Amino acid sequence: MSTQRVFVARLSGCSVFDPAGDRLGRVRDVVVIYRKDDPPRVIGLVVEIPGRRHVFVSIGRVTSIATGQVITTGLINVRRFQQRGGEVRVMAELLGRKVYLNDGSGTAVIEDVAIERNRLGEWDIGQLFLRRPRTSASPFAKGPTTFASWQDVREQQNPGEAQSAEQLVATYSDLKPADLANTLLDLPEERLIEVAEELPDDRLADALEEMPEEEQVHILEALGDERAADILDAMEPDDAADLLGQLPESRSEELLELMEPEEAEDVRALLKYGPDTAGGLMTSEPIVLSADATVAEALALIRRHELHPALAAAVFVTLPPYETPTGRLLGTVHFQRMLRYPPHERLGAIIDDTLDPLPASASAAEVARLLASYNLVSVPVVDQAHRLVGAVSIDDVLDYLLPDDWRSHGESPPAVPVSTASIPRRS
Known part of the structure; x- marks a missing residue:
C-alpha cells in the first residue's frame, strides 16, 4: 500500500480500479470516525459506480491510494451508501469548518485534509490545510494559508457538524449537472440545503433539472420565495413548468409573479398544456x-x-x-x-x-x-x-x-465486479 500523503480534495474524482486494471468508479468522499485522543481514523471511501450509485468501499479493500488513482481488491458491495451515526464525510462535512488554533493565534477554515498511512497500515487524518481570516479590506483578498496537525486545532462546533458550504461548493465546480444532482442528494438534509443556498443560481438550476420532482419541490421550498423565483428564471422553461406543476396552483402563481416577466410568460404558456402532450413536453426556446x-x-x-x-x-x-x-x-x-x-x-x-x-x-x-x-x-x-x-x-x-424513480440510481445493481460472498458494510 502506498505511504504517500494524499489530500482528499485532490483524491475526490479519482478513478477506482480493480487489480486487473478495470475501472470500477470514482471517489466522491472519504469517511472517517472520530477518536478521543487521536486523529480521526479513515474507515472507507464513498465511490460512485456506474448508474451514479454511491457505495461504501471499506478501507480494508483498498490496496493503494494515490492522487491519481485508487486500487482495490475488486470486491465491492453495491448497496447504496448510507451514513451511520458517528461517521463523518470529509468532503461534505469537514471542508469549510472553522477551527481554533491551540497556540492562541485565532481561527482558521479547513480547506483541505491530508490522509496518511501509519506504521500499522491504518489510514488517519494527518495534516490540515488551513486558511486564516483575511487581513486586507479588499473584497478580492484572501487570508494567508498554513498547515497544522489535528492535535494543533480544536473544532468550533461539535464533531460532524457542518460549517461553511463555500469550500464544498468549490469542489463541485467541475461536476456535470447530473453528477452534481446525485452528489447533492447524498448529502445530509441540513447540509444539502446549506450547499443549495451557496450554489450560484445557474448551477443549482442545472442540478434541479436532473432531480426527481419531489426533491426539486423540497429544495425550492426551503430556499425562500425570492431565491426560488431566481432559480426558476434560470431553469429551462419546460423544466420550470414541470416543477411548478407539482405545486398548489396558488403557490405556483405566487412564484410566477416573482419571476422575470419574460421568463414567467414562457412558463405560463407551457402550463396550459397537459403534461403528457407534446405541448407539455416541449421547450419554448428552440433556435x-x-x-x-x-x-x-x-x-x-x-x-x-x-x-x-x-x-x-x-x-x-x-x-x-x-x-x-x-x-x-x-x-x-x-x-x-x-x-x-x-x-x-x-x-x-x-x-x-x-x-x-x-x-x-x-x-x-x-x-x-x-x-x-x-x-x-x-x-x-x-x-x-x-x-x-x-x-x-x-x-x-x-x-x-422512464420510471419516476429512474434518477434514484435505478432498480437493479450496475454491472461491476462484485464478490459472491457477503461483504461487511463497515470493517
Missing part, C-alpha cells in the same frame, strides 16, 4: 431563423455552449415573428445538412419540408413514435395556425417514458 438567414449564421447560433445538444441538432425556419409563437413554420434544417453547404447558402434553400410537425395536443406516445421512426433528436411543435410554439427533444421524451 428559430428566417429563410434569408445563412448557414454561417445558423452554425454560429448552435455553437453556443449553453445550448442543449439536442436543441442544437436543428434550426427551425419560420415567417416573422421569430420568437415562439412564431409566424408560420416553413420547415427544419438539420445540423448535418448545414455542413454539406457553403456558409453563404440561405436556409430557405435547404429546408427539410418532408417532416410534418406535431400539434401541441399530440400525445407523448405519438412524439416518441415520430422520433424513433425517423431517428430524430428533436421535432417541431405547432399550434392550430401552424405557428411554431416549441420543440420536443429526445431527452424530454425519455424523462417522461
Whole structure:
C-alpha cells in the first residue's frame, strides 16, 4: 500500500480500479470516525459506480491510494451508501469548518485534509490545510494559508457538524449537472440545503433539472420565495413548468409573479398544456431563423455552449415573428445538412419540408413514435395556425417514458465486479 500523503480534495474524482486494471468508479468522499485522543481514523471511501450509485468501499479493500488513482481488491458491495451515526464525510462535512488554533493565534477554515498511512497500515487524518481570516479590506483578498496537525486545532462546533458550504461548493465546480444532482442528494438534509443556498443560481438550476420532482419541490421550498423565483428564471422553461406543476396552483402563481416577466410568460404558456402532450413536453426556446438567414449564421447560433445538444441538432425556419409563437413554420434544417453547404447558402434553400410537425395536443406516445421512426433528436411543435410554439427533444421524451424513480440510481445493481460472498458494510 502506498505511504504517500494524499489530500482528499485532490483524491475526490479519482478513478477506482480493480487489480486487473478495470475501472470500477470514482471517489466522491472519504469517511472517517472520530477518536478521543487521536486523529480521526479513515474507515472507507464513498465511490460512485456506474448508474451514479454511491457505495461504501471499506478501507480494508483498498490496496493503494494515490492522487491519481485508487486500487482495490475488486470486491465491492453495491448497496447504496448510507451514513451511520458517528461517521463523518470529509468532503461534505469537514471542508469549510472553522477551527481554533491551540497556540492562541485565532481561527482558521479547513480547506483541505491530508490522509496518511501509519506504521500499522491504518489510514488517519494527518495534516490540515488551513486558511486564516483575511487581513486586507479588499473584497478580492484572501487570508494567508498554513498547515497544522489535528492535535494543533480544536473544532468550533461539535464533531460532524457542518460549517461553511463555500469550500464544498468549490469542489463541485467541475461536476456535470447530473453528477452534481446525485452528489447533492447524498448529502445530509441540513447540509444539502446549506450547499443549495451557496450554489450560484445557474448551477443549482442545472442540478434541479436532473432531480426527481419531489426533491426539486423540497429544495425550492426551503430556499425562500425570492431565491426560488431566481432559480426558476434560470431553469429551462419546460423544466420550470414541470416543477411548478407539482405545486398548489396558488403557490405556483405566487412564484410566477416573482419571476422575470419574460421568463414567467414562457412558463405560463407551457402550463396550459397537459403534461403528457407534446405541448407539455416541449421547450419554448428552440433556435428559430428566417429563410434569408445563412448557414454561417445558423452554425454560429448552435455553437453556443449553453445550448442543449439536442436543441442544437436543428434550426427551425419560420415567417416573422421569430420568437415562439412564431409566424408560420416553413420547415427544419438539420445540423448535418448545414455542413454539406457553403456558409453563404440561405436556409430557405435547404429546408427539410418532408417532416410534418406535431400539434401541441399530440400525445407523448405519438412524439416518441415520430422520433424513433425517423431517428430524430428533436421535432417541431405547432399550434392550430401552424405557428411554431416549441420543440420536443429526445431527452424530454425519455424523462417522461422512464420510471419516476429512474434518477434514484435505478432498480437493479450496475454491472461491476462484485464478490459472491457477503461483504461487511463497515470493517
